[in-house]
Amino acid sequence: MKKLILSAAIILGGLSVQAAIPAVSNSIFSLVTIQDEYTEVAADAIPAAVKSTAEKSFPNTKLEKAYKNEKNEYKLEISSGDKKYTVFTDASGNIIKK
Template identity: 50%
Template structure:
């Protein structure tokens, strides 16, 4: 009986040695944000930033997109609440 239990433990142990997790280290994630004609940009003009600071004290700019008409779609956080604001290149707020 001991030999049976011992051999079963050895067989089960050897099966678990072959189970491996494969990690692919060469994955490249490329994202292209083209939402409604908007393309993601790294920053916004100073006039847009000033306009947002005046309209929403304590605003934090998270992400920004621009379209061909130089209208900006900006994801902002105000008092812990995220929202999307649309402006033109001069800082005039189009939509809240």
Template identity: 50%
Template sequence: MKKLILSAIVLLGAVSMTNASTVSQEVKVTTISVQTEYTEVTADAVPAAVKTALQTAYPGAKLDKAFVNEKKEYKLEISVGDQKATVYSDVNGNWLKI
């Protein structure tokens, strides 16, 4: 009886070792393109809500260039004094983190 139990234990150990060595991991990589294409627009084409948000957040800022994408998100190149920055806003003047 001891030999039968010992054989069963050895057999189970061998099977579990075989299963452990054949386990592999599958890695899936998903790429999401965050950058969208922006088209340059004139300062007059920028909605009033975006201009108001710009002046509220950055008093005295000058809008150098404005761009818009198909989602109506605005990329604004601004200058405040001698510093330049690029900020992003939605059509309602809410700031976006890009």
């Protein structure tokens, strides 16, 4: 009789362990954005292809500042009245989406 009660207790205990609530794991992701370092350059140091792209793509705008990084990509800050825009181009004048 003792063996019957003991085996019943073990079986019921085993079933109750499986009925427990499973642990929920929360994953935390962090996004790191690495910006290319741009250094300011004079307006006359910008290639003609970059200037013509800015003039054709954004007519009636004024070039405020120009920056260049190690990959020969240009960051142009242009303005039209009270609106300001930032445009990224490569050395050939192709617009880069960032």
